Amino acid sequence: MPRIDLITATPLASAIKRKSWIAIVFLVIEYLIKVAAIGIVPENRKTGSSFAWLMLILFVPVIGLPLFLLLGSPYVRGRRHKLQGEMNDLITSQAKTHPLSEQYTRDIPGVDSIVAANRRLASLPLVTGRNEGLHGTYDDAIREMARAVDEARSTVHVEFYIMAWDDTTDVFFTALADAVKRGVTVRLLFDHIGTRGYPGYGEFKRRLTAAGIQWHPMMPIDLLHGRWRRPDLRNHRKLLVIDGRRGFMGSQNMIDSGYLKPKHARVGRHWKDLNIEVTGPIVDSLSAVFAIDWYTETNEAVPFEAYDPDDDVASSDRHDGAFQLVPSGPGFPTEPNLRMFVSLMHRAQHKLIITSPYFIPEDSLLTAITTAAYRGVEVELFVSEQADQFMVQHAQRSYYATLLDAGVKIYLYPKPTVLHAKHFTVDDEISVIGSSNMDMRSFALDYEIMLLGFGASLASELRTIQDGYRSASRLLTREAWSKEPWYRRYVDNVMRLTSDLQ
Template sequence: MTLPSSLATAWVVIEYVIKIIALGTIPENRRPSSSTAWLILIFLLPVVGLPLYLLLGSPRVTGKRYRQQVEVNEMALRYTAHLPDAPPGASESRHLESILRMNRRLTGLPCLTGEVIALHDDSAATYAAMARAIDGATTSVSVECYIQSWDDVTDVFYSALERAAARGVKVRLLLDHLGSRKYPGWKTLGKRLSAAGIEWWLMMPLLPFRLRWRRPDLRNHRKLLIIDNERAFIGSHNIIDPTYLLRRNRRAGRVWKDLTVEVTGAIVAEAQAVFAMDWLFEADELLDVFALSPARKRKPGVSRPVHKRSTSTIAEALPEAIPEVGQEPAPTVGSAAPRPGRPDAVVNAMQLVPSGPGYPLEPNLRMFLSLIQGATRRVSITSPYFIPDEALLAAITSAAYRGVRVELFVGKESDQFIVNHAQRSYYPALLAAGVRIFRYPPPTVLHSKYMTVDGEVAVIGSSNMDFRSFTLNYEVMLLAFGGDLDDLLRANDDAYRAVSEELTAEQWAAEPRYLRYIDNVCRLMSSVL
């Protein structure tokens, strides 16, 4: 069957109009690699490419949520204006001082002090440590995590939340809708949380029939636990069995290896503030710490709020989410801060760096770039999904060409086919520059996310080194210097290096050509997905 000539002509004209418009609009404020990928898709398959672009093409949130984020950041800047860029005793270089100032300008959060209680890697032991901390809670517990599942391994964690709620502690919990719903136990999770007395909300929900809808490609990937506004866990652990409860993982013996830092001190206030902002965005509720009249009670979970708040009210209320810091003499960076289980703990200068679609200037990427560009001796990067953009790849390889010792720790096998092959496509450029690539052996999936620079600065949190974490996911990273976090993370590097296989240029040259072809195709696809 053929179309009438008039319809065929009209179709050709429409196709060309779509392509001409795409040429002049898609590259605006977008990475060249991403622009190229979208243009290829639209030029080859306009009927498919255009609707996909209209649905997923923008890397930013818009409307009310974006206005709220901007006003919240501006208010945080005004509220903390009396604080210095770095706390007393911090001996930051001029370059690091400028990075702290940039982070503060982009996120509204200054550099404070904090102490490391512990680094946690084993999942079961991490959940047990979290449970012990929760059992000591007296006022509040705040949980924000991308993937959550109440299973045999995580039962110790959720049972501690249940006990806390039973003794009158206010327990609030946020979990990403798409992140959690594909795992066993999802259908009963909400009921179990409610029955345990936990007030919970979905992050970035996809519930159009309940008037709660967010774009499916924008997710909240943060992992935070805050107890009594005094202790926080920040890192890469999701709250789920380390096999992710999938049969294929259990058959293969595949488990996820993560890293989370437990901290105390003034920095916890910033973790609580990030949680409070996300709670406000999802629950439309001003928390008790805002010192305002509580919102009318609603059924927790997925129901639509029955009232609305203006962004101005939200912005005016934000300062109460950040407890007064700087009113008393702050501990001196580098001084001793003995803690139970850590008699050798010292005070770190710490700054929390949230990022995501509400932050159009990509604070996490800019921080990574600035730290690497200023490195003079050593850079170590650990990331499960390493798909750098042009600027980050240039910064890493330039550091290596300058004589900086650059190490990259990745998994030899990834749980995601496209990501695994896209990541491999960057190895030739890295190896040519002298970057040492250490691949953690399968079946373990290396999922830790951190970076150290020059034996002085450490960054750890939820952000991968890829386009999704820079632009599409809400992430949070903790920057620290002047204390012991960098030492602890470099010791962790030693443990990873001891069991990993270093990839050499000779080994890479022996890779089959068909695999390189797949790598390059997946690299192009990763700019869109």
């Protein structure tokens, strides 16, 4: 039997012992992280989101924990949270319900409580206004906004998630530059991350400055100047206000309909959007949203009230509907847009028609939609045949079987067009239109605005738009869906899990 040299064996044994202790320490830390996560992650978080985060942390803690620490909270904190609360209190105390607005909701059962909830959660009141028209043709919508800017006398307030000064949008930015030359004050906001990824970003900023336009990025991330925040919290709103008297809002960004990407040009992909133009007291609500966002980024207060409700009491012919603007986002932990959507869908009695480019519904929303269908409500859903985002496309598809089984009619708008409009109608008498998708991101991570409308004019125009979608789309049947290959459904289900990481 060979003799063991204790002098050489001792260092080896010590090294093995040290490695064992290191492994034990790491194992203990890993389990402590997992145990802590089980009690911390679900706090004030939806069940689906909690499970998604816990799965990531428990199975891949080295990735899951840093991601949760970086992205785990869907709400803003600190200064932005404080400012949002202060401005909500200010708006609640100053903005009044228009005396004539309630006549438009008097004969619609159940909506008074929904309007009251919107006021409590998002501060803005029900007011009157005039629908000046829907703009559903991309380039024409930009030209209509430019036309309105050409008539500006005092102020133009511009806020879009994505902007680019390209051949398509040149007419709009030229109108802004001309307005400045006339002495009009032009204030402009764009989302920093949303805009900077598109060609010509640096030149875009230089041209704005040269034109005399006051501009600022929203939710900026600038490490060199100590500006940092969660990169996935964005301002997704789209609005334009001229002189506090005329407003535009909807789903459309201020960029070419192909988004200046070669991959879209190769397949002929363009975005199809829908905007609404309004006048009357409802424009004050749009002005208020812009004023909050402008003050948050610049510390400059701008007025947001141009109408005195008492001025219009005797002139009801100037209004063709009642409207309520519902802002939402990381500054609104109660998710006002989601609650409004769910409440209205539960209220549907005859017909519910939904258009959403990224349809990944939260559980309560999916339940509201399918319950409406089971109750005998005619439910139609318009989505793109092929979305522009791989993960979203497959996550959205994972809901089709449940919807089809409930009797929901799913219409696929033909590719390569991306149906990017965001709106729905209830019983041909309640209309909702704006910037919010029906997905987790729009409910919690993005600042959005939706317009709730009561009145025949808007509902009738939206019905015409929906009829156009239907005639151009392909109806997805349960039989056709059952023939989808298993591997696509597998990918659909995997991508569905990622939608809850918020």
